[in-house]
Amino acid sequence: MKKLINDPRKVAAEALEGLALAYPQYLRLVPNAQAVVRKDAPVAGKVGVLSGGGSGHEPMFAGFVGAGMADGSVAGNIFASPPPQPIVTAAKAIHGGAGVLFLYGNYSGDVLNFDMAAEMLEEEGIRTSTVRITDDVASAPPERHEERRGIAGDFFVIKVAGACAAREGSLAEVTAAAEEANRHTRSMGVALSSCIIPASGTPIFDLAEGDMEVGMGLHGEPGVERARLKSANEVAEELVRRILEDMPELANGDAAILVNGLGATPLAELFIVFRAAHAMLVRHGVTIRHSYVGNYATSLEMAGCSISLLRLNERLKPWLAAPAQTPALVQI
Amino acid sequence: MKKLINDPRKVAAEALEGLALAYPQYLRLVPNAQAVVRKDAPVAGKVGVLSGGGSGHEPMFAGFVGAGMADGSVAGNIFASPPPQPIVTAAKAIHGGAGVLFLYGNYSGDVLNFDMAAEMLEEEGIRTSTVRITDDVASAPPERHEERRGIAGDFFVIKVAGACAAREGSLAEVTAAAEEANRHTRSMGVALSSCIIPASGTPIFDLAEGDMEVGMGLHGEPGVERARLKSANEVAEELVRRILEDMPELANGDAAILVNGLGATPLAELFIVFRAAHAMLVRHGVTIRHSYVGNYATSLEMAGCSISLLRLNERLKPWLAAPAQTPALVQI
Amino acid sequence: MALQAIDARRLSQMLVFVAGEIARREAELNALDAAAGDGDHGITMRIGFEAIRERLGQLDPATPVDAILRESGNAFLGGTGGAIGVVMGKMLMAGGKALQGVQEIRAPEFLLLLNSWETSVSATGKVKPGDRTILDAIHGAASALTASDATKKDLDVVVDLSAAAAQEAARSTADMLCRVGRASRLGTRVLGHPDPGATSFAIMLRAMHDWITSPTALDTQL
Amino acid sequence: MALQAIDARRLSQMLVFVAGEIARREAELNALDAAAGDGDHGITMRIGFEAIRERLGQLDPATPVDAILRESGNAFLGGTGGAIGVVMGKMLMAGGKALQGVQEIRAPEFLLLLNSWETSVSATGKVKPGDRTILDAIHGAASALTASDATKKDLDVVVDLSAAAAQEAARSTADMLCRVGRASRLGTRVLGHPDPGATSFAIMLRAMHDWITSPTALDTQL
Numbered sequence A, B: 001m002k003k004l005i006n007d008p009r010k011v012a013a014e015a016l017e018g019l020a021l022a023y024p025q026y027l028r029l030v031p032n033a034q035a036v037v038r039k040d041a042p043v044a045g046k047v048g049v050l051s052g053g054g055s056g057h058e059p060m061f062a063g064f065v066g067a068g069m070a071d072g073s074v075a076g077n078i079f080a081s082p083p084p085q086p087i088v089t090a091a092k093a094i095h096g097g098a099g100v101l102f103l104y105g106n107y108s109g110d111v112l113n114f115d116m117a118a119e120m121l122e123e124e125g126i127r128t129s130t131v132r133i134t135d136d137v138a139s140a141p142p143e144r145h146e147e148r149r150g151i152a153g154d155f156f157v158i159k160v161a162g163a164c165a166a167r168e169g170s171l172a173e174v175t176a177a178a179e180e181a182n183r184h185t186r187s188m189g190v191a192l193s194s195c196i197i198p199a200s201g202t203p204i205f206d207l208a209e210g211d212m213e214v215g216m217g218l219h220g221e222p223g224v225e226r227a228r229l230k231s232a233n234e235v236a237e238e239l240v241r242r243i244l245e246d247m248p249e250l251a252n253g254d255a256a257i258l259v260n261g262l263g264a265t266p267l268a269e270l271f272i273v274f275r276a277a278h279a280m281l282v283r284h285g286v287t288i289r290h291s292y293v294g295n296y297a298t299s300l301e302m303a304g305c306s307i308s309l310l311r312l313n314e315r316l317k318p319w320l321a322a323p324a325q326t327p328a329l330v331q332i
Numbered sequence C, D: 001m002a003l004q005a006i007d008a009r010r011l012s013q014m015l016v017f018v019a020g021e022i023a024r025r026e027a028e029l030n031a032l033d034a035a036a037g038d039g040d041h042g043i044t045m046r047i048g049f050e051a052i053r054e055r056l057g058q059l060d061p062a063t064p065v066d067a068i069l070r071e072s073g074n075a076f077l078g079g080t081g082g083a084i085g086v087v088m089g090k091m092l093m094a095g096g097k098a099l100q101g102v103q104e105i106r107a108p109e110f111l112l113l114l115n116s117w118e119t120s121v122s123a124t125g126k127v128k129p130g131d132r133t134i135l136d137a138i139h140g141a142a143s144a145l146t147a148s149d150a151t152k153k154d155l156d157v158v159v160d161l162s163a164a165a166a167q168e169a170a171r172s173t174a175d176m177l178c179r180v181g182r183a184s185r186l187g188t189r190v191l192g193h194p195d196p197g198a199t200s201f202a203i204m205l206r207a208m209h210d211w212i213t214s215p216t217a218l219d220t221q222l
Ligand SMILES: Nc1ncnc2c1ncn2[C@@H]1O[C@H](COP(=O)(O)OP(=O)(O)O)[C@@H](O)[C@H]1O
Pocket: A079, A080, A081, A108, A109, C033, C037, C038, C040, C041, C042, C044, C045, C081, C082, C083, C084, C085, C087, C121, C124, C125, C126, C127, C132, C133, C134, C135, C180, C181, C182, C195, C196, C197, C198
């Protein structure tokens, strides 16, 4: 294991400190909470959007804190949901009087911890609501879509919720916006190699030379199929095909696309995948309104990528196009 | 070798196509040239800033094409300078009548090809000037600094030149700005593992488990020292120390810093390195005015990072702070 | 000679011993989790028990049994994160509630404890036996004691019995499909590997038994 | 039987044969470049010679010797990139200029060619012998011929001699420090590996000799 770290147990905390030191124009650390909030939090009268989950997915979640996206983000240790108390602390730090929306990927640990935090906040009179992100097509069949995991599609949901909150949406409105974004987002990924959790020091799975895992989760959870590694064009088409099958109404509509790197895959390869996905979407009549290509939701140094598609309707369009100022996304 | 590619020989071309398809709001492809230019090129009356070099360093160089940075960029094949003809074609595509500045890392191949392109352009009556970027402290001793290679510090030089050109600097002024930025920029990197050139399919060097190469170049050129991998804090301090030794006037001044990932190193680790570099710079009285952390100039999937520091004076400050709209940097 | 009653001081010592056993098995638990989850279960359990150990070191020596359990649960919950942080944290706290006012844990109290744990985990995690979670091991242990009229037996016998049942139940999760948690889409690909949480629980009970049967040798660990 | 004169048609065929040899040695040249540079010299040389091969295929069969060399250089320069793209491209073009009007390459023309290459590479790359570049092999080859009064010898003997000298010179670059190019900071770490560009050039000359001594067997390659 070769890592630029100091202490395997302090990776999450020190990385968050580094982020906050690097981007004071957008965010600040919350004392005693392994969390960051936008530098001017709380914004009076505004719904607070709080994201979070395990660390190891940088820039997700903390990198998307700032004006126009999340008001705050709580970071657990590597691949582990944060405990309830820091969630409560961060929620209070962004609470501007209009309630707090919790946004996180739908994992057992996150659900348990955020739910408990919500109960604790309720006791203190702070209103919360929750949207669990479920974009990963590979993680459950359509009839059980509410059980799906959240992966890189988190980005679209946070973007939309953040924009709605910035435009003075109420807690109910911001929640509805996030739900709508989640309902219209699908992702599908492929892994080429494992990451190594710093504290364990060993790869969490093996992939033979020449193999890939289709649908692998952001923490190395096995996917739907292990197959021979194919060309970038074939992989991209396979990922888009599975998304189109799951959301056929995407065809002939407007969409935003994120080609997301899992950590160790060169940007050049992500562009090659984008090129193929673009061609396939055009063949299906999809008009791409926004493209994002890069490392948005990683899995430490895992190799591979995911494709996320957000079907845009007239409500979602202005939210996605709205400005944002965060470490990992500046949009004008 | 596991890569998301189609044909090892087409990686550079297809990646550039993908970039242009993903970011039409900033740039467009140049026909027959493996180059991109800002979407509204040429801008009449403005000096054209043309960057370029081998591919495999994405987002450098093409990702920094757009308003406020480069007007165009020519991409060679992986780690190979582009030939003269596409440089000429791209230069013409951005020539707004005020001349073209060539900006590239100081490598034999780039020098030969860009110089030849400059001659060819001169014959057609297009004025050019050239600034070769030489930020890599590891690549030559101070007394031979003009022989140094260009690595991630390219970013600062392109940013400054682009800002100066955007403010209607003349060719002489933009050239002087780029020279000044280059003179004030130092970088030092460390590699933890090799990348694999797609067309060769084998690692270009071996690093034993537990070893790192201090000062390794962006193409795996051996560095100044092979040493045992140390903690992130020690590595960051070593890199900053060598830069401070080389540019002692940095102490007690203003600076911009880029902690750059070489491709496969998780962003969390870059933040940990940033944290340590920040602490050391503060100890030396340096005031950090701008921080950038992420994959800016990569070496395919090499693991490791570099630190670049730009010493800011009153002339450089407004150029660095100026807005930019490119795929890899949006700054307001 | 085996202890027949665990008072507050002994309870602390036992928990520290369990913490050591969990730390010793960390890599194995990570590997089990890697087969279907995210490979961190050993790390998370170790961190949780370290939080317990630290908290125990800060407690007043007069802290009673129920408070020790509550504080341990609170420390685990607060210091861990992940699914297991809440599940184990609330479970331990529920144990404290169930043993309110109790001075010593003997066989009847041990049964009470296990039952409270089963109820708590089932409610917290919204799971039933057969869902391939830690609950399977707890349920296995509790059922074995209920079936064998445990309250009349010696503590070490009862803990031994429950540890064996937990281990058997943990092993049997290898044949279960996963309904909740990270691995729920895997279907049959998960088969063949026991659930990490259930395995942890079996390790915990076995460690308790080991400690009860030779407690003094370990007195120094706190 | 060895050829004693290379006319335009034979020159094309010979260049195609050299292209094949370079492609065959691609991995070896990459490995040499990896020792001190960026590991791509074999790739770049292969691409450059592919560009030559493609251009030759498009040329009018009546194209004379000098034009073939100029077109080859132009193709290499335009299709390759990297340091070697300009160096080799201009070198081949300079050869075309030096052999202007020549119908056949015999020993005297071959010496002319080598001398023009040496002058060109030295000027293009701003290098001298001893700088650890392709120039060392060219210089070694050209010097060997000048010293041995080559113009009076048979073509195959002359090419053999120059190929041997080039190889010897390439080998000796392993003891040279690098002054230019990617590896210039390496100091002594570069020692022990011959320069890739010099090695390429030795391979090219050896391939020419092989082709000259059994040309017909290879006629089909174009
Ligand atoms: N909803 C739940 N209820 C009860 N136990 C659960 C639940 N979800 C997960 N678990 C247990 O947690 C274990 C995994 O723990 P761990 O790896 O530490 O957390 P995470 O899944 O967050 O990485 C599983 O093996 C299972 O026994």
